[in-house]
Amino acid sequence: MRTLHAFTPLALSVLLAACATPSAGPSATAKLASTTGNAATGSIQFVQLPGKVLVRxxxxxxxxxTVHGFHIHEKGDCSSGDGMSTGGHFNPTAHAHGAASGPLHHAGDLPSLQADASGSAKINFETTDLAVGSGPNDVVGRGLIVHKDPDDFTTQPTGNSGARLACAVVTKD
Structure with a gap:
């Protein structure tokens, strides 16, 4: 017969693994639909973690x-057919447009999408610029846009990313 003592290393390893995994908070999803005349679609999830948001x-x-600008926009409104009803980039801190990896940028400035040989792009990053479910940087109810062109990260206020290929409203899960 085994004693509780025999299972202690296993129990300890499970407990340590649980402590190392940050607990997830609220989440939201953006179901991208193509704008008029385009074919881009997809799904992006925003998961609140302690002190940051996972975007995947x-x-x-x-x-x-191809490379495409990718931004959260002010309004969660994709009714115009061309994505223009989402307004400008989400910018609650009133910073200039720039690369998401740079020191100053809009909260809505996300890393560019890089399409592979089949025309698909995956995204998976963490950011402290956004929140899910509360606060001034909350993404819920905002628009998400995939642009036709790469973001140059310098042209103000949009990055010269061109037409809007896909649009979504970020909704709380």
């Missing part, structure tokens, strides 16, 4: 081996 998902229907 996939976009399909892009031209193979």
């Amino acid at each position: 998902g996939e976009v399909h229907g892009l031209l193979p081996n």
Whole structure:
């Protein structure tokens, strides 16, 4: 007969693994639909973690081996057909447009999407610029846009990313 003592290393390893995994808070999803005349679609999830947000998902229907600007916009409104009803970039801190990895940028400035040879792009990153469910940087109810062109990260206020290929409203799960 085994004693509780025999299971202690296993129990300890499970307990340590649980402590090392940050607990997830609220989450939200953006179901990207193509704008008029385009084919891009996808799904992006925003998960609140302690002190940061995990952003992950996939976009399909892009031209193979292309780069696309990717931004959260002010309004959760995709009714215009061209995505313009989402307004400008989400910018609650009133910073200039820039790269998400740079020191100053809009909260809505996300890393660019890089389509592979089949026209699909995956995204998976963490950011302290956004929140899910509360506060001034809350993404819930905002628009999410995939642009036709790469973001140059310098042209104000949009990064010269061109037309809007896909649009979504970020909704709380």
